[in-house]
Amino acid sequence: MAARITKFYVANIPDGFRPWDLATFLGKFREIAGSFIARKRSKEDLKFGFVSFKGTKEWKELERNLQGLNLGGSKLKINRARFAKENDLVE
Structure with a gap:
């Protein structure tokens, strides 16, 4: 059965957290298809990334x-x- 994918932008991620930490934390809401944390920071100087559910x-x-x-x-x-x-x- 095919699953619909939706990507979310996540900002204000604490320093030291890795993509798998973010996926584990948010995985309790829905199954995770993938996660990514950028090396650079947002315009507001926040660490950010993306999670696909x-x-x-x-x-x-x-x-x-x-x-x-x-x-x-x-x-x-x-x-x-x-x-x-x-x-x-x-x-």
């Missing part, structure tokens, strides 16, 4: 559930990635 028919509900999560003492900023070509593709 499988099976996200209702991505808006998932986005609401992810808001305000605390990871290692940092409140994550999470929203659906605007220009990700993976969004709504079927794997």
Whole structure:
């Protein structure tokens, strides 16, 4: 059975966290298809990355559930990635 993929932008990731740490933390909400943490920082000087979730028919509900999560003492900023070509593709 094919799964819908939705990519989310995640900002304010604590220093020292790796992509697999982020995937493990967010994997309790939905199955993770992949994760990435950039080496550079955002314009707001925040560490950021992306997480792709499988099976996200209702991505808006998932986005609401992810808001305000605390990871290692940092409140994550999470929203659906605007220009990700993976969004709504079927794997």
